[in-house]
Amino acid sequence: KFIKITGYVNSDPSFKDHPKVINGASDLLLEIFGEKGRHTRVAIGVSSLPLDSVVEIDFLCEVH
Template structure:
């Protein structure tokens, strides 16, 4: 429970995992890898930071949206594994940013996810990453994050 104790010290509470809104499951294990489905930026069950980054969502709010999406991903990991202490390494982060056509700082948005994972997991949190601008996300979310995690 070390990771979860550290989250509590940081003031981070993992939410309940939402039921999927389409035909998928929150996560799938494949050998020693856990693939976490894309998580949106919900806080207390409410979608936050709706809209296009660079138009009606600021870079700063989008960074926070990436953090919220990552916290939701951690909640899925805990539900599937029973403990975040079973995370051996964060392997990959894929971040999707609902972007205005002229917005080109997706990498700074997804730093919200990356910075949080490194803060929580230290060296085990360093990962490969993609930060992709898209024309739309479900429910007009500004950010969606998916993770690939090596587990023990």
């Protein structure tokens, strides 16, 4: 079960659509896992990420 995802978007300071970028991860989890893919989330804009990545996603999951 996915509890929460945090998405970091490497972007220009003028960019304001961080949640739209992270929608792709949320949609994919729901498509693959159905109801177990439901989660809360946070989308954060940053000025850089390791290895010049564009997006970094952190998952908090519960495993039984």
